[in-house]
Amino acid sequence: MHITFRQLQLFQALADTGGVSSAARALHVTQPTASMQLKEVSKTVGLPLYEVIGKKVHLTDAGRELAETARAIGVAWESFEQRMDEVKGLSRGKLRIAMVSTAQYFMPRWMGSFCKKYPAIDVSLEILNRDGVLHRLRNHLDDLYIMSMPPADIDLQDEILMPNPLVVIAAVSDPLTQLAQVTLPVLQSQRFILRESGSGTRMAGDQFFRQKKFRPDVRLELGSNEAVKESVAAGLGIGLVSKHALHGLDKENGVRVVNVKGFPVPSAWHMVHHASQKLSPAAMAFREHVLAEKTKFKV
Numbered sequence: 001m002h003i004t005f006r007q008l009q010l011f012q013a014l015a016d017t018g019g020v021s022s023a024a025r026a027l028h029v030t031q032p033t034a035s036m037q038l039k040e041v042s043k044t045v046g047l048p049l050y051e052v053i054g055k056k057v058h059l060t061d062a063g064r065e066l067a068e069t070a071r072a073i074g075v076a077w078e079s080f081e082q083r084m085d086e087v088k089g090l091s092r093g094k095l096r097i098a099m100v101s102t103a104q105y106f107m108p109r110w111m112g113s114f115c116k117k118y119p120a121i122d123v124s125l126e127i128l129n130r131d132g133v134l135h136r137l138r139n140h141l142d143d144l145y146i147m148s149m150p151p152a153d154i155d156l157q158d159e160i161l162m163p164n165p166l167v168v169i170a171a172v173s174d175p176l177t178q179l180a181q182v183t184l185p186v187l188q189s190q191r192f193i194l195r196e197s198g199s200g201t202r203m204a205g206d207q208f209f210r211q212k213k214f215r216p217d218v219r220l221e222l223g224s225n226e227a228v229k230e231s232v233a234a235g236l237g238i239g240l241v242s243k244h245a246l247h248g249l250d251k252e253n254g255v256r257v258v259n260v261k262g263f264p265v266p267s268a269w270h271m272v273h274h275a276s277q278k279l280s281p282a283a284m285a286f287r288e289h290v291l292a293e294k295t296k297f298k299v
Contacts, residue, residue: 005077007041008070010034014050015067016141018057041066071140075280082281093282098126098136099146100200102164102225103269105244107146114289121282129223130199137272143283145272148200155275159287161294165243165264166204169255171235177256184214184262191219191237193228201225204267205240212262229255242267 006027013023014034024034042049049063059067082093099107104127115123126136130147137145137154148164150156168187170176176190194216195202202221209216219237222228225245232239233254243264246257271290273279279287 001044003041003044005073007037008066008073010037011041011049011063012067012070012074014038014057015059015063015070019055020052020057075140079278079280093121093280094124095121095144095280095282095286096124096126096142097144097146097286098128098133098142100130100133100148101127102148102201102242102245103127103146105242106162110290110293113293114286117289118282118285121285129196130203137274140274140277143273143280144287146269147272148267148269149203150270150272156272157275157277159271159291161269161271161290164200164204164267164269166201166208166240166267167243167246167264168238168240168258168260169229169232169246170238170258171233172254172256173235174238174256174258176238176258180259182258182260184212184260187216187238187260188214190217192216193220193222193231193237193239194218195225195228195240196221196223200267201240201242204265208262208265240265 010023010027010029013026014020017023017026020034020038021031023038024031027034029037038049045062045066047062048060049066050057050059052058078094111123111125115121124142126132126142128136130149133145133147134151136142137151146161150158168182176182176186194205220231222231225241228239228241229245231237238258239255243257246255271287273283
């Protein structure tokens with residue numbers, strides 16, 4: 001069986017993007033060329049590798065096996081390239097990171113200092129919701145993953161980066177912001193604006209509420225912290241967000257932190273990767289950089 005490395009890269013791009021046109025763009029080839037090469041791969045394997053249903057590509061069992069093989073070969077090759085660069089005294093390489101959207105409030109400064117230290121390393125950064133990061137984690141698409149509430153069903157190497165406290169916020173005009181302290185029963189009459197189910201913030205909040213036997217009256221479920229803050233500022237209800245999402249904490253425009261007994265809810269940011277995964281030199285350098293820099297970050 002003879003399949004070129006370039007054809008494996010093209011098939012992996014097909015699996016990752018879900019379309020021939022997208023795979024062609026990712027590898028900078030024309031669509032006719034990509035189609036021809038993919039047909040050649042299927043012919044060489046001798047089994048159908050994918051089918052197109054409603055303009056979307058769906059891999060067969062054989063296709064999924066080939067995609068996993070192609071990905072493993074690609075990762076091994078990148079690791080070899082970086083090891084050879086190290087031998088030659090170079091510091092270039094590729095680094096892939098996926099992180100949940102709330103991490104954008106603190107990760108850029110670490111990313112910036114890392115890129116200044118290693119300017120020849122190419123960094124690919126995916127900013128997604130927790131479900132999106134989990135999908136990439138389960139499919140081994142990146143080197144490192146930044147998230148809260150890592151999954152318990154995957155064997156992970158887990159580094160706790162820093163606290164991720166959750167606070168209750170209300171509009172600046174809300175009388176709750178003027179009280180010295182509020183108890184949970186007082187909030188029973190309030191409408192809550194929360195992150196979507198499955199987000200790390202929502203999971204930590206729901207866990208806390210269950211422990212306290214408190215059921216919030218949920219008015220809205222939104223997909224970002226910014227949307228939660230805007231809705232709270234508009235007077236639609238009170239919200240639960242990461243303290244990191246507040247620029248200047250209680251000086252955030254339009255909202256204030258409410259001093260609720262039992263809050264902030266403790267949570268933490270994690271940097272994880274598969275326990276069986278051997279990190280590339282670039283990923284190891286980033287991991288060491290972040291672990292050194294985290295001590296300088298103040299919540």
